Amino acid sequence: MKVGVIALQGAVSEHIEAVKRAFLEMDVKGEAIQVKGKRELKEVQGLIIPGGESTTISRLIEKSGLSQMIKDKAFAKMPIMGTCAGCILLAKEGDLEVNKTDTNLLGLMDMKVARNAFGRQRESFETKLEIKGFDSPYKAVFIRAPAIEKIWSECETLATFEDKIVLARQDNLIAAAFHPELTNDTRVHKLLLNMIMNVDF
Numbered sequence: 001m002k003v004g005v006i007a008l009q010g011a012v013s014e015h016i017e018a019v020k021r022a023f024l025e026m027d028v029k030g031e032a033i034q035v036k037g038k039r040e041l042k043e044v045q046g047l048i049i050p051g052g053e054s055t056t057i058s059r060l061i062e063k064s065g066l067s068q069m070i071k072d073k074a075f076a077k078m079p080i081m082g083t084c085a086g087c088i089l090l091a092k093e094g095d096l097e098v099n100k101t102d103t104n105l106l107g108l109m110d111m112k113v114a115r116n117a118f119g120r121q122r123e124s125f126e127t128k129l130e131i132k133g134f135d136s137p138y139k140a141v142f143i144r145a146p147a148i149e150k151i152w153s154e155c156e157t158l159a160t161f162e163d164k165i166v167l168a169r170q171d172n173l174i175a176a177a178f179h180p181e182l183t184n185d186t187r188v189h190k191l192l193l194n195m196i197m198n199v200d201f
């Protein structure tokens with residue numbers, strides 16, 4: 001099994017390491033690779049769009065021709081997880097902060113996201129989340145994090161913080177407003193890996 005991490009900007013190596021740790025803990029043979037272009041994207045069975053700067057990542061995935069291919073793979077049911085900036089890019093709608101920067105959203109999940117939703121005073125913080133399906137609290141790291149303002153249709157809330165949705169799932173897609181690659185707890189990455197092992201696409 002090969003999992004790719006979009007490696008154009010942002011928190012790439014941390015995700016690669018987290019996927020490797022999750023593979024080890026699950027006793028599954030797998031590889032985590034950087035995806036910089038179409039050639040690598042063709043090879044993977046699962047994908048992570050990392051945190052970073054959503055405007056920059058959106059520009060770079062357009063420029064590298066990856067945008068349409070990510071959408072095609074998503075429609076073909078390949079599991080994809082977007083974290084922080086990646087969470088923003090998965091959304092169908094953005095708030096004013098997203099729209100005024102001309103960010104090209106991939107538009108794959110039935111949700112509206114708000115950029116930098118936790119305010120300037122709290123650029124980064126850690127908190128324990130109750131995540132649906134997890135048997136104990138999960139320590140989450142938020143860095144200039146977005147929030148999922150609204151979901152509709154098939155999109156499902158997996159965790160909230162201060163009345164804001166911070167983890168959501170829609171079929172083969174997962175959006176996390178926080179950074180699961182920055183803690184040792186691999187449970188969120190395992191959600192993605194389990195999805196990859198259970199789908200045929």
Ligand code: GLN
Nearest residue numbers: 051052053054084085144
């Ligand atoms: N605030 C950033 C953005 O809007 C996201 C921050 C992050 O990914 N850590 O793109």
